[in-house]
Amino acid sequence: MNAPVPARLLLQNGRLFHGRAHGAPRTVAGELAFHTGQSGWQEMLSDPSYTGQLLVLTTPHVGNTGVLPEDLESDGIRAAGLLCRNLSRAPSGARGGDPLPDWLEAEDVPALEGLDTRGLVHVLREEGAMNGILACAGEPLEELRERLAATPSMAGLDLTGRAGCRHAWELPAEHARFRVAVLDCGVKHSILAELSRRGCTLGVFPPDSSAAALLAWRPDSVFLSNGPGDPAAAAGPLACLRGLPPTLPLFGICLGHQLLALLAGARTIKLPFGHRGANHPVQRLADGGVWITSQNHGFAVAAESLPANVELTHLSLNDGTVEGLRWHDRPAFSVQFHPEAAPGPREARACFDEFIALLERCRAGGSHARTH
Numbered sequence: 539m540n541a542p543v544p545a546r547l548l549l550q551n552g553r554l555f556h557g558r559a560h561g562a563p564r565t566v567a568g569e570l571a572f573h574t575g576q577s578g579w580q581e582m583l584s585d586p587s588y589t590g591q592l593l594v595l596t597t598p599h600v601g602n603t604g605v606l607p608e609d610l611e612s613d614g615i616r617a618a619g620l621l622c623r624n625l626s627r628a629p630s631g632a633r634g635g636d637p638l639p640d641w642l643e644a645e646d647v648p649a650l651e652g653l654d655t656r657g658l659v660h661v662l663r664e665e666g667a668m669n670g671i672l673a674c675a676g677e678p679l680e681e682l683r684e685r686l687a688a689t690p691s692m693a694g695l696d697l698t699g700r701a702g703c704r705h706a707w708e709l710p711a712e713h714a715r716f717r718v719a720v721l722d723c724g725v726k727h728s729i730l731a732e733l734s735r736r737g738c739t740l741g742v743f744p745p746d747s748s749a750a751a752l753l754a755w756r757p758d759s760v761f762l763s764n765g766p767g768d769p770a771a772a773a774g775p776l777a778c779l780r781g782l783p784p785t786l787p788l789f790g791i792c793l794g795h796q797l798l799a800l801l802a803g804a805r806t807i808k809l810p811f812g813h814r815g816a817n818h819p820v821q822r823l824a825d826g827g828v829w830i831t832s833q834n835h836g837f838a839v840a841a842e843s844l845p846a847n848v849e850l851t852h853l854s855l856n857d858g859t860v861e862g863l864r865w866h867d868r869p870a871f872s873v874q875f876h877p878e879a880a881p882g883p884r885e886a887r888a889c890f891d892e893f894i895a896l897l898e899r900c901r902a903g904g905s906h907a908r909t910h
Contacts, residue, residue: 543674545650547592547621548682550668553661557652559674560625561642565682567671567689568592568618571836572659574815578881579638580609583647586701586724587792587834588617589766590692592670594662596655601626604635611726611880615642616701619672620649621658648674666810667692667836692836693808697767698723698745698775698793706747706755709740716897719743719757723765723775723793728880732890733761746774749781759787759897762794764876769796769806769837776800787900788870789893792835795872799863805843809859812836813874816882819855820862820875828855831875832882838874839863869900 545559549570572594573582579600582593600622620642629637642649650672662668671686701724709730715737720730723745730740741755745765752760760782762775772793779801782788790798796806813833820831839860844850852862852873864871871893877886 545648545672545674546682547650547653547658547670547672548679548686549661549670550686551661551665555653555658557650560639560649560651561620562646562648563674564646564648565671565673565675565677565685566592566618566648567669567686569667569692569836570594570621570658570662570670571667571812571814572596572655572662573834574817575832575881576816578816580605581611581728581880583615583617583620584611585726585834586612586616587726587764587766589697589701589724590618590695591766592619592621592672593617594621594655594658596659598623599626600624601629601638603631604629604633605638605641606633606635611728615645615647616724617647619647621653621655621672622649622651623653623655625649625651648672650674662811667808667812693768694771695767696771696773698765698772701765702745702763703742704744706741706743706751709734709742711737711739713737714739716758716894717741717756719752719755719760721745721747721752721760721762721775721778721794723763723772723797725763725765726876726878726880728878729763729791732878732887736890736894745772747778749778752778752782757786758901759789759893762788762790762797762872764792764794764834766793768808769793769800772797784868786869787896788868789896790872792874792876795863795874796837796839798870798872799839799844799848799860802848802865803843803845804848805840806837807840809836809838813854813856816879818875820886821853821855823851823853829875829886830883831861831877831886832879833875835874869896871896
């Protein structure tokens with residue numbers, strides 16, 4: 539593990555923050571995304587939805603527990619860099635695990651420790667999401683400004699090709715009941731686990747797969763995964779969705795929710811600073827109940843753009859944005875939050891049971907029965 543050296547964070551608005559470098563001695567640029575959860579840093583770093591972003595953790599201590607393979611949400615770190623207040627070098631915990639700085643170095647990911655995260659998040663909340671450059675290699679400030687100016691905005695950026703799988707693969711279920719094709723735009727392992735333990739054999743397909751490729755696998759349904767980037771720019775997944783028959787059941791989470799809304803003719807918007815944390819209250823409009831949810835998204839569906847055939851089912855109690863949708867003319871529904879949690883509260887996992895109930899109704903020959 540390299541000894542800490544000075545590091546800097548330069549923001550798009552010209553603000554400069556100082557700290558100590560850990561992990562890979564590299565310089566990376568990307569959009570800053572802050573997460574307000576108090577735990578789950580390993581799941582966050584390995585969440586493909588953070589592809590290309592600099593992850594800011596507001597909890598004061600990071601890495602107190604060791605890195606464990608069973609807590610990964612993908613094959614490694616997906617965030618471009620980590621920004622935190624205090625980074626533990628000697629993790630504790632009954633399960634053991636490796637130190638976070640060692641993992642960062644092995645994955646070639648830079649981190650900045652000693653950052654005034656309170657001040658940084660205040661800037662992002664007041665001025666909105668922006669790009670930054672994490673400099674761990676001692677470059678001149680003018681060189682950092684030029685590189686930061688050349689970094690593209692997240693708006694208009696399609697990152698699904700970087701986040702999703704490159705080749706189709708299959709995950710059999712022990713007691714298989716349904717075949718679910720997963721359009722992988724950056725799917726988390728915990729989402730696949732929730733579907734698998736409910737009896738779904740999963741065919742996981744790259745985000746640029748054709749509808750014909752998915753249908754050739756003869757799925758009972760298609761699941762649209764979470765993922766990074768601007769949903770309106772995700773041309774491959776949208777083309778795939780447009781080629782699916784309207785009788786095929788669909789379920790989307792996060793980016794998948796936004797893609798389904800775009801398929802219906804709605805619009806998406808970029809949020810001022812995104813929703814990322816494990817304590818976001820969401821109201822179920824059907825019964826008035828509230829779930830405390832885990833969230834990770836920088837875009838949202840514009841409520842005023844929803845067509846008449848799409849019903850609003852869940853609403854954010856923080857800012858009134860769209861959190862869930864259901865279609866009247868096809869077997870499809872979606873949620874903006876993450877019902878699998880990891881990290882976060884588990885009460886919204888009922889969404890996966892709702893998905894299984896939808897598949898059961900379709901198999902029984904209801905009004906939305908599978909006909910392909």
